[in-house]
Every structure is written in structure tokens, then in C-alpha cells.
Amino acid sequence: MSSISDVGANKPAGEKSTAELVRDLTEQFSHLARTEVRLAVREVQEKARHAGIGAASIGAAGVLAGYGLAAVLAGAVLLLALVLPAWVAAMIVGAVLLLAAGVAALVARTRLRRGSPMPSDVVDRAKEDIRVVREAATR
Numbered sequence: 001m002s003s004i005s006d007v008g009a010n011k012p013a014g015e016k017s018t019a020e021l022v023r024d025l026t027e028q029f030s031h032l033a034r035t036e037v038r039l040a041v042r043e044v045q046e047k048a049r050h051a052g053i054g055a056a057s058i059g060a061a062g063v064l065a066g067y068g069l070a071a072v073l074a075g076a077v078l079l080l081a082l083v084l085p086a087w088v089a090a091m092i093v094g095a096v097l098l099l100a101a102g103v104a105a106l107v108a109r110t111r112l113r114r115g116s117p118m119p120s121d122v123v124d125r126a127k128e129d130i131r132v133v134r135e136a137a138t139r
Contacts, residue, residue, distance in 0.1 A: 036126055043121055061102075064100045064104060075091040
């Protein structure tokens, strides 16, 4: 794959006609645009992967919370029905499941914060490219 400096590097810029310079500029701009689009696609894919993991973690948190609530309710029922060690076990299991749901929810929050859909790195690079081209055009 050629780099942007390789495009139109057959003869020095001082020896090229205006048409050749415009053609080289067009080729370089096209190469830059294609490269930026490829980078944006990669960045969006990476952020989507993080968001997917976060969404799965939210689902896991919901399921674990449901099981935890069921176990705590079963423990409360057993506690009210008769005071035996079985209710203690149900309460412990429920508490552990609720703790696991909390951890899963924290993981989900962290993953979703990291996974915003905008390709911010590529957008920043594109803005910098536009600034450099504008500065070069004003000289």
C-alpha cells in the first residue's frame, strides 16, 4: 500500500504542470479520505463491540437480580413459615446473587460509557486534516 507521500512522486513539484499538481492533489486527497473512512469504520466497530458487551452485562445483571429477588423472597417465606436453617441458606444465596448483579451492572455501566458510537479519534484527525489544508491554502 502506498503512503500519501508516494502518490505522484515521479518528479519534483517544481517541474510539474498545474494540471499535474491538481491531479496529484486530487489523488492525495482521495487516498487520505479512503484512509480516514477505513479508520472510522474500525473505530465504530470497536466501540460497537464494547457497547455489545455492556448490553450483555446489563442482561446478566437483570437475570441475576431476578434470581436474587426470588431467593430472598423464598427465604422470607421460609422465615415466616418456620424458623429453620433453610431460610438462612436462601437468604445467603439471594444476597450473593444480588451482589453479583451489582457487579454486572457496574461492568455494564463502564462498558457502555466506553462505547459511544461516534468515532471521536477519526473525527479529531479529520478536523486536524481540514485545518492543515486550510492553512496551506492561505499561504
